[in-house]
Amino acid sequence: MAGVVVFAEVKDGRLKKASREALSIGRKLAQTAGGDLVAFGVDRAAAEEAGRYGAKRLYVAPLTAYTTGPFTTALKQLVDQVKPSIVLLAGTSNGRDLAPRLAARLNVGVASDVDRLEWTGGKLRARRPVYSGKAFATVEVSSTPAMATTRPNAFTAEEAGGETAEVVQIAGPASDDKVKLIETKTAEAEELTIAEADIIVSGGRGLKEATNFSLIRDLAHAIGGAVGASRATVDAGWIDHQHQVGQTGRVVSPNLYIAAGVSGAIQHLAGMSSSKHIVAINKDPEAPIFRVADLGVVGDLFQIIPALTEAVKKAKAH
Amino acid sequence: MNSVVCIAQVPDTEARIKIADGRRIDETGLKFIVSPYDEFALEEAIRVKEAKGGDVTVVSFGPDRVQQALRECLARGATKALHIKGESGSADALGIAKTLAAAIRSVPHDLLFFGKQGVGTDNSLVGPMVAELLGYPQLNVVTHLEVGEGKITAHREIEGAEEILEASMPAVITAQKGLNEPRYASLKGIMAAKKITIETKTLPDLGLQESDIHHQRVTVVALELPPEKSGGRKIDGGEPATAAKEILKYIREEAKAL
Ligand SMILES: Cc1cc2nc3c(=O)[nH]c(=O)nc-3n(C[C@H](O)[C@H](O)[C@H](O)COP(=O)(O)OP(=O)(O)OC[C@H]3O[C@@H](n4cnc5c(N)ncnc54)[C@H](O)[C@@H]3O)c2cc1C
Ligand SMILES: Nc1ncnc2c1ncn2[C@@H]1O[C@H](COP(=O)(O)O)[C@@H](O)[C@H]1O
Numbered sequence: 001m002a003g004v005v006v007f008a009e010v011k012d013g014r015l016k017k018a019s020r021e022a023l024s025i026g027r028k029l030a031q032t033a034g035g036d037l038v039a040f041g042v043d044r045a046a047a048e049e050a051g052r053y054g055a056k057r058l059y060v061a062p063l064t065a066y067t068t069g070p071f072t073t074a075l076k077q078l079v080d081q082v083k084p085s086i087v088l089l090a091g092t093s094n095g096r097d098l099a100p101r102l103a104a105r106l107n108v109g110v111a112s113d114v115d116r117l118e119w120t121g122g123k124l125r126a127r128r129p130v131y132s133g134k135a136f137a138t139v140e141v142s143s144t145p146a147m148a149t150t151r152p153n154a155f156t157a158e159e160a161g162g163e164t165a166e167v168v169q170i171a172g173p174a175s176d177d178k179v180k181l182i183e184t185k186t187a188e189a190e191e192l193t194i195a196e197a198d199i200i201v202s203g204g205r206g207l208k209e210a211t212n213f214s215l216i217r218d219l220a221h222a223i224g225g226a227v228g229a230s231r232a233t234v235d236a237g238w239i240d241h242q243h244q245v246g247q248t249g250r251v252v253s254p255n256l257y258i259a260a261g262v263s264g265a266i267q268h269l270a271g272m273s274s275s276k277h278i279v280a281i282n283k284d285p286e287a288p289i290f291r292v293a294d295l296g297v298v299g300d301l302f303q304i305i306p307a308l309t310e311a312v313k314k315a316k317a318h
Numbered sequence: 319m320n321s322v323v324c325i326a327q328v329p330d331t332e333a334r335i336k337i338a339d340g341r342r343i344d345e346t347g348l349k350f351i352v353s354p355y356d357e358f359a360l361e362e363a364i365r366v367k368e369a370k371g372g373d374v375t376v377v378s379f380g381p382d383r384v385q386q387a388l389r390e391c392l393a394r395g396a397t398k399a400l401h402i403k404g405e406s407g408s409a410d411a412l413g414i415a416k417t418l419a420a421a422i423r424s425v426p427h428d429l430l431f432f433g434k435q436g437v438g439t440d441n442s443l444v445g446p447m448v449a450e451l452l453g454y455p456q457l458n459v460v461t462h463l464e465v466g467e468g469k470i471t472a473h474r475e476i477e478g479a480e481e482i483l484e485a486s487m488p489a490v491i492t493a494q495k496g497l498n499e500p501r502y503a504s505l506k507g508i509m510a511a512k513k514i515t516i517e518t519k520t521l522p523d524l525g526l527q528e529s530d531i532h533h534q535r536v537t538v539v540a541l542e543l544p545p546e547k548s549g550g551r552k553i554d555g556g557e558p559a560t561a562a563k564e565i566l567k568y569i570r571e572e573a574k575a576l
Contacts, residue, residue, distance in 0.1 A: 067483075068446075068456055093476035097458045100411070100443040104450035109410050109535025112441050125539070131438050134335040135343070136542050143535040178455035178489075182471070182482040193477045199575055223569075223576070241495050242475065247331050247437060248354045248495060256573045258565075267331050273547060277573035279565055281555065292547045295568045299555020307562035315566060315576060 003035025005082060005145075007075065007089040007098065008050055008058065010043040017196055018090035020053055020157035022150045025117050026088050027054035027160055033085045033119040039165060040078050047165045054160035062172040065184070066094045069176030072101045078170060079106065084145050086124055088117075091149040092195075099149045108143035115154035115253070115274075124148065132247035132270035152196045153253050192226035194243060199225030199256045202245055202272075203233060206261020206282065206301055210238035215305045216260065222312045228252070228272075230262045246271035260301040264289025281305065319370040319465065321363035322422055323396065323431040324448070325378040326353040327387040328438035341541050342407065352387045355433025358493035361500040363431050364395040366465055373397045375425050379417045380406040385516055392511035393503035399516040400425065402524070410536035411439075415447035417531055420524040422452065427488055429470070434459045434492040442492075449490035457483055461496040 004026040009016045015023070023039065030037040039046070039055040042063045050058045059082075061074035075098065079087060087102070089095035091113050103110040116127035124146035130137045141148065194200055201223065203216040213227070220227045229243040245252055247267040257275035262268060264280070264287055272278070273292045280293035281301050290296040297304060327350045329335065329343070336344040352360075363374045375398040376391040378384040388399040402421050406414055422430060430452075432445030449456035457463075461480070462473035474481045475494055503511075521528060555561035569575050 068458075072450075093459065093474075096442050097446065097456070100446035101450045101456065103443070104412060104415060104447040107412070109412060110441075110443060111536060112411075112443055128440075130440055130541075131329065131335045131343075132331075132440060133544065135337065136544060137538050138540040138542075140537050140539050141535060142537065176455070177486075179457070179483055179485045182484055184476075184479055184481050186479040195477065244495075251440070256569060256575045266334070270331075274544065277568075277575070278550075279568065285552070290552060291549045293552075294550035294572070295565065296550065296552040297555040297561050297565060298552060299558070299561055303558035304555050304561050304565075307558040308565050311562040311566045312569075312576065315570070 002033065003082060003084045004030045004033065004037045004086045004088060005079060005084040006037065006039050006055070007095060008039040008041040008046055008055070009090065009092060009094060010041060010046050013045060015046055015049050015053070016090065016092060017157060018092050018150070018152040021152065021155040022088045022090040023050065023053035023055060024158045025150060025155040026086070029086055029117060029119050035085065038082060040075055044167045047167050051162045051165040052159045053157070054162050055165040057168050058165040059168050059170050061170050065181055067176055067179055067181050068097055068101055069179060070173045071098055072105060073173035074170065075102055076105055077173070079145060087145045087147045089149045091151050095149050099147060103147050106145070108145060108147055109141045110147040110149065111139050111141050112149045113151045114148050115151045117148060117150070129251060129274065132251050133274050134270050151253065153198070194226045194228050194245060194250050194252050197226035198254050199223055200228040200245070200252060200254045201225050201258045201260070202228030202230065202262055203260055204230040204262030205232040205236070207233065207238070213239055215301070219258070219305055219309045219312065222309050222316070225256070230268055259289055260305055262289055263287050264292065319366055319372040319428050320426045321366055321372065321429045321431060322375045322377055322425055322427045323356065323360045323363045323391070324418055324444070325356050325360070325376050325387055325391055326433065326436040326439070327351070327378060327380055327384045328353045328436060331437060335543065337541050337543060341538055343541065350383060350387065352390055353433050353437045355435055355437065355493050355495070357500040358495060358497045359431035359433050360391055360394060360396065361498045362463055362491070362493060363429065365498065366429065367397070370465065373426070375400060377402065377418060377421055379404060379414055388516050389511060390503065392514050393508040394501060395507060399514065401516050401518045403518055403520050405532065408532045410534055411441045411443035412447055413531035413534055415444050415451060417521065417524065417526060418444065419448045419451040420526055421519065422448070429465070429487065430454070430490045432490065432492045434494045445490055445492040454488050454490050455485040456490045456492070457485055458492045459494045460491050461494050463491060463497065
């Protein structure tokens with residue numbers, strides 16, 4: 001019983017960033033827990049990249065689009081065969097779908113959405129934000145294997161300079177007769193999603209109306225970030241709820257979070273205060289958002305945001 | 319068409335969290351609510367009942383205070399309620415799922431509804447775990463549901479896209495915001511709810527032991543508040559160009575983001 005298995009998801013021929021992060025922390029855990037870091041996936045083209053992130057082997061199941069049943073069966077087979085100490089999945093939509101299903105089948109525990117992981121005393125120790133970031137729980141996972149889903153952006157993706165992972169083909173599970181994927185509809189203009197973005201520019205009710213979200217979009221576009229939103233703007237129908245940051249939206253921890261016209265209600269703060277750098281623009285000097293902002297700008301977003309967008313564009317042109 | 323809705327009772331999202339003994343939250347004076355995503359789950363089940371008939375049974379595992387959450391769900395239109403008594407706070411997600419799965423077995427059902435996440439525990443685990451324990455398909459993070467003859471169609475939210483899935487019944491659905499607009503309880507509903515008895519069960523009633531559930535695979539060893547943010551520098555944005563320059567400087571030099 002040793003080693004670490006990581007579910008390696010591929011998008012457009014590359015490992016997803018969140019999977020690279022999971023592999024990176026998986027490699028560190030394997031160093032203390034013993035055994036190899038290996039990856040599980042459905043695309044053999046990922047072998048070279050998985051190797052660079054430290055995976056010795058890539059186990060490939062003959063599957064295509066993700067559906068819960070066959071992926072659970074395939075990964076369960078692999079776990080039975082490899083007997084790892086740890087199984088990690090990045091906290092993507094599919095990772096979050098697969099982890100609990102697999103854990104229940106293996107009768108093991110999962111620490112979900114963790115932002116720190118450590119192997120000590122033969123156990124996996126994880127830190128995870130609870131109450132949407134209002135508190136942090138340190139949990140110990142004592143089952144074998146110990147499972148965790150990693151919070152996107154919480155771990156650094158670091159190449160280890162390894163050789164291409166050895167590809168091992170694994171048997172294909174029977175197809176699922178209970179669920180059928182009919183169609184995947186991609187948003188027309190594919191926007192960066194807030195869960196995985198390094199930079200988020202968020203707008204609040206201070207934008208006054210839906211069309212003014214273009215100010216936020218322009219800045220996000222210029223700076224290479226995703227568009228976030230407060231719940232008030234989502235409830236008003238100005239923007240889709242996929243963009244909502246907060247306790248009942250996404251809890252995010254990007255490197256840079258820019259909030260404009262967001263008051264900073266407790267439910268919003270819960271979702272973003274663990275961001276590494278926070279800039280807030282609000283005309284009310286008493287707005288609670290300033291309590292968590294590293295740089296607070298008291299002023300009119302309608303003037304400051306366009307000026308900032310211009311300044312960013314100029315800076316990028318140089 | 320019978321539905322079961324699993325309801326987690328959680329601290330009010332407005333609440334500030336205090337820590338009791340380094341491992342648990344201090345519940346004194348804390349207001350509890352039905353977990354926000356469970357409201358979407360309940361609403362959807364009520365709509366299915368209104369269209370197709372049948373029962374909506376709400377189930378919650380927890381201490382006596384969860385009866386209040388169940389009562390609220392009855393007032394909104396659930397037809398039956400089951401309280402499984404126990405310290406759900408000392409159980410991990412799989413422990414909770416095992417309890418719920420055992421309870422659900424004795425309730426007639428075609429559809430099982432959960433929140434996509436319990437606001438507070440933030441695990442996003444219990445729904446799919448119950449699906450596995452009962453051998454049902456799971457439709458996770460659902461924003462649209464259609465119930466047809468013997469099968470359901472659901473829209474599932476994924477990164478930057480949406481999947482349309484078809485599943486057989488019984489099935490587990492975890493509700494995401496956007497699925498519907500939850501209704502408030504009407505006065506008539508509140509009165510009607512008072513006449514419904516909340517059934518209670520203990521773990522032994524379900525054939526389970528405390529040791530199956532508590533302090534198993536995942537245990538909390540410490541609970542802490544995040545370091546207090548003191549708030550950083552504040553500048554006057556009266557001059558937009560100057561403010562923009564200052565922000566840009568911060569972004570480049572401190573966040574190193576450009
Ligand atoms: C159960 C529950 C869950 C919730 N979950 C969430 C959640 O997940 N996420 C979330 O965000 N909220 C959530 N909320 C809502 C939250 O309580 C607030 O209502 C919401 O965050 C307020 O949004 P806002 O900051 O955009 O609007 P407001 O509070 O109205 O703030 C607007 C701000 O814009 C500023 N402003 C106005 N004009 C300008 C200008 N020209 N230039 C600069 N600044 C300007 C104002 O000073 C003000 O501070 C939840 C609430 C409940 C009850
Ligand atoms: N103690 C509980 N009793 C009933 N349902 C629960 C309980 N805990 C969690 N759930 C259900 O499982 C969902 C997901 O919870 P979690 O996995 O904790 O994020 C919740 O939205 C509820 O529908």
